Amino acid sequence: MLGAxxxxxxxxxxxxxxxxxxxxxxxxxxQKKPSPVKLQPYxxxxxxxxxxxxxxxIKFYLIAMLFIxxxxxxxxxxxxxxxxxxxxxFGLAEMGLFIVxxxxxxxxxxxxxxxxxx
Amino acid sequence: MDIQTLFFAVVAAVAILxxxxxxxxxxxxxxxxxxxxxxxxxxxxxxxxxxxxxxxxQVIVYAGAIMVLIIFVIMLLNVRVESxxxxxxxxxxxxxxAVLLLFEAFYFLNRSSLTGxxxxxxxxxxxxxxxxxxxxxxxxxxxxxxxxxxxxxxLVAIIGAVILAKKKI
Amino acid sequence: xxxxxxxxxxLAAIMPETVLSVVGMxxxxxxxxxxxxxxxxxGYLSLIGIAVSLFYTMNGWGTPQEGFNGSVLLxxxxxxxxxxxxxxxALTILIxxxxxxxxxxxxxxxxxxxxxxxxxxxxxxxxxxxxxIFLGLEVLSIxxxxxxxxxxxxxxxxxxxLKYFLLGAFSTCFLLYGxxxxxxxxxxxxxxxxxxxxxxxxxLSKNPILLVGMLLMAVxxxxxxxxxxxxxxxxxxxxGAPTPITAFMSAGPKAAGFAAFLRxxxxxxxxxxxxxxxxxxALAVLTMTFGNITAxxxxxxxxxxxxxxxxxxxxxLVGFVAANEVGVAGILFYLLSYTFMNLGAFAIIILVGxxxxxxxxxSDYAGLSVKHPALALAMSVFLFxxxxxxxTAGFVGKFYLFSGAIKSGYIWLAIIGVxxxxxxxxxxxxVMVFMYMKAPEEDFAWLKVxxxxxxxxxxxxxxxxxxxxxxxxxxxxAQIAVMI
Numbered sequence: 001m002l003g004a005x006x007x008x009x010x011x012x013x014x015x016x017x018x019x020x021x022x023x024x025x026x027x028x029x030x031q032k033k034p035s036p037v038k039l040q041p042y043x044x045x046x047x048x049x050x051x052x053x054x055x056x057x058i059k060f061y062l063i064a065m066l067f068i069x070x071x072x073x074x075x076x077x078x079x080x081x082x083x084x085x086x087x088x089x090f091g092l093a094e095m096g097l098f099i100v101x102x103x104x105x106x107x108x109x110x111x112x113x114x115x116x117x118x
Numbered sequence: 119m120d121i122q123t124l125f126f127a128v129v130a131a132v133a134i135l136x137x138x139x140x141x142x143x144x145x146x147x148x149x150x151x152x153x154x155x156x157x158x159x160x161x162x163x164x165x166x167x168x169x170x171x172x173x174x175x176q177v178i179v180y181a182g183a184i185m186v187l188i189i190f191v192i193m194l195l196n197v198r199v200e201s202x203x204x205x206x207x208x209x210x211x212x213x214x215x216a217v218l219l220l221f222e223a224f225y226f227l228n229r230s231s232l233t234g235x236x237x238x239x240x241x242x243x244x245x246x247x248x249x250x251x252x253x254x255x256x257x258x259x260x261x262x263x264x265x266x267x268x269x270x271x272x273l274v275a276i277i278g279a280v281i282l283a284k285k286k287i
Numbered sequence: 288x289x290x291x292x293x294x295x296x297x298l299a300a301i302m303p304e305t306v307l308s309v310v311g312m313x314x315x316x317x318x319x320x321x322x323x324x325x326x327x328x329x330g331y332l333s334l335i336g337i338a339v340s341l342f343y344t345m346n347g348w349g350t351p352q353e354g355f356n357g358s359v360l361l362x363x364x365x366x367x368x369x370x371x372x373x374x375x376x377a378l379t380i381l382i383x384x385x386x387x388x389x390x391x392x393x394x395x396x397x398x399x400x401x402x403x404x405x406x407x408x409x410x411x412x413x414x415x416x417x418x419x420i421f422l423g424l425e426v427l428s429i430x431x432x433x434x435x436x437x438x439x440x441x442x443x444x445x446x447x448x449l450k451y452f453l454l455g456a457f458s459t460c461f462l463l464y465g466x467x468x469x470x471x472x473x474x475x476x477x478x479x480x481x482x483x484x485x486x487x488x489x490x491l492s493k494n495p496i497l498l499v500g501m502l503l504m505a506v507x508x509x510x511x512x513x514x515x516x517x518x519x520x521x522x523x524x525x526x527g528a529p530t531p532i533t534a535f536m537s538a539g540p541k542a543a544g545f546a547a548f549l550r551x552x553x554x555x556x557x558x559x560x561x562x563x564x565x566x567x568x569a570l571a572v573l574t575m576t577f578g579n580i581t582a583x584x585x586x587x588x589x590x591x592x593x594x595x596x597x598x599x600x601x602x603x604l605v606g607f608v609a610a611n612e613v614g615v616a617g618i619l620f621y622l623l624s625y626t627f628m629n630l631g632a633f634a635i636i637i638l639v640g641x642x643x644x645x646x647x648x649x650s651d652y653a654g655l656s657v658k659h660p661a662l663a664l665a666m667s668v669f670l671f672x673x674x675x676x677x678x679t680a681g682f683v684g685k686f687y688l689f690s691g692a693i694k695s696g697y698i699w700l701a702i703i704g705v706x707x708x709x710x711x712x713x714x715x716x717x718v719m720v721f722m723y724m725k726a727p728e729e730d731f732a733w734l735k736v737x738x739x740x741x742x743x744x745x746x747x748x749x750x751x752x753x754x755x756x757x758x759x760x761x762x763x764x765a766q767i768a769v770m771i
Binding site: 005054068072075080082102 | 165
Binding site for chain 1: 291
């Protein structure tokens with residue numbers, strides 16, 4: 001039954017080879033003239049400002065966390081969509097309840113200003 | 119050994135290797151990326167077990183969203199390469215326990231039958247009806263109540279994210 | 288295209304939970320529009336929600352309601368536990384208001400979170416499907432992780448939240464893995480279905496998968512009820528969490544853990560009784576002994592009560608090992624009385640503290656009887672009940688638990704239990720020695736008994752004394768409840 005996944009496996013192998021071959025080939029064929037400037041991180045052509053290893057703000061975490069929670073909500077929608085017609089009105093009601101409960105959470109998050117970049 | 123078993127062996131080896139890397143890497147980012155690899159291997163196992171929907175979820179939620187969160191946490195804590203201090207206490211007891219457990223597992227696997235109840239849904243049914251549909255049927259009829267409780271669970275988690283992580287509440 | 292049969296939905300089976308979660312959501316929405324100084328209204332509203340939920344619980348006594356294809360069963364067993372949970376959350380809300388104002392963590396989310404946690408506990412008690420029980424437990428646990436870290440500007444509270452979360456998530460893995468193995472072995476997550484499968488396939492029943500599943504579930508539940516050696520989180524979390532939340536955690540979730548533990552093991556796995564009683568025997572002895580011995584060395588009263596709550600889980604496990612009608616009814620009775628005495632004791636601990644100075648050391652209680660004789664007396668009643676001295680509820684509860692053990696032939700277990708309870712007298716009495724026999728070091732001028740606290744302490748004392756003086760009626764209810 002894995003046969004159905006053969007194209008994906010082939011794609012994965014091709015992708016891996018593509019990455020590997022280009023790196024290996026360029027290191028074999030290409031010229032090497034190292035200079036300190038070349039080792040600098042590329043910041044839109046400007047001189048780099050400080051280290052990139054800065055401590056990140058917790059704001060990112062909050063957004064990512066909220067993203068995951070609503071992402072999981074979407075996961076539940078998918079099988080429901082497949083069965084939508086056959087579940088009929090009942091299915092609409094049960095998913096409606098699910099969405100309404102999470103909508104309460106959405107209003108809460110919005111009103112609390114958790115989506116604002118303060 | 120047929121091709122499927124061989125494929126399984128390769129993926130299993132990668133899964134175990136990347137799992138070991140997760141706990142041995144000194145650089146937390148390397149650990150996190152090894153974890154992504156482990157998740158991908160798990161997704162492959164789900165595919166081999168005729169559960170493609172689980173595989174997709176595994177990649178989208180775990181290898182995607184949750185890994186982003188883990189990397190944010192690493193950046194938030196600003197952990198660099200783990201400092202020189204080695205945590206060695208408990209290694210001896212831990213390894214003895216691990217060996218004992220491994221021995222026990224082998225013992226059980228060899229000595230007794232491990233077959234449980236056979237369900238109605240086997241690989242043929244999954245392929246004919248479709249995995250997503252089967253999951254949906256179970257979730258929206260038999261397990262309707264647990265499904266609705268999940269929404270309350272997510273709501274509580276949303277409150278938690280705001281309460282614990284927001285600067286000003 | 289065939290339509291899918293609609294499952295039998297019986298809303299009456301989840302009415303108490305529905306009321307609480309709807310009220311919780313309404314409060315959450317009101318909360319974002321309320322200014323901080325008016326958050327106390329949310330407390331009153333949630334008390335109304337609890338009252339309505341209690342009405343549905345009381346009303347349904349005697350008429351079991353099954354719903355959602357056997358996912359949930361609202362029988363007398365769950366009714367009895369629902370009363371414990373609702374009582375616990377109502378008393379917590381009463382004592383929380385003053386505390387959060389004093390400690391400046393007056394966020395309105397407290398009340399919805401307590402209500403959602405209670406909803407989770409109710410699903411644990413009434414769930415007859417491993418999935419329902421697990422999700423109920425997760426709703427409860429996640430709400431508790433947040434509540435433990437609720438005092439955001441307090442480092443200890445943050446630590447408590449993080450520790451509880453890490454260890455709790457770890458233990459949930461055990462529980463979930465146990466459930467998965469049980470499902471794999473029996474092909475169903477319904478508790479009744481598991482029992483039926485084991486009874487019909489006696490050859491398969493000694494299947495190692497099922498045994499390992501049972502063991503892992505026992506580990507997961509033992510963590511939730513804080514039984515040794517899975518109790519490590521308890522002292523740190525109880526000490527660091529905001530005091531009203533500690534009170535809540537020590538009574539409600541412990542009862543919920545016992546509810547799910549009892550239902551899964553008594554209904555689904557009665558064929559393994561010989562296996563799990565010997566396991567629980569060891570757990571009970573370890574838990575009682577460890578809890579009591581460590582409690583003796585504590586100076587911090589919250590830590591002391593944390594270890595004492597471990598010991599009390601051990602006493603309740605004695606009734607579980609007995610696994611007869613007296614013992615199991617004894618657990619229900621004991622958990623009810625423990626809710627009264629522990630919440631009462633924590634109410635007084637909150638009163639004695641002041642802003643930034645929790646005054647949690649036993650020595651801070653020196654001379655309380657001189658300045659506030661009524662409070663000292665109330666504290667003594669709760670401590671006597673925790674010791675198990677007649678005529679308090681604690682005595683009667685222990686009496687039932689230990690007589691259940693003797694009835695099933697576990698004489699030694701009962702003896703160890705009695706010895707432990709004698710040892711526990713030492714550390715409870717120590718608090719009383721400080722209250723009555725030491726000269727006051729402070730004037731306790733900050734100590735003000737608000738009406739909410741007055742009501743809480745009166746309810747708790749009434750509960751302790753009524754259960755202690757006239758236990759027959761409540762024991763009868765507990766005995767009806769355990770006929771599952």
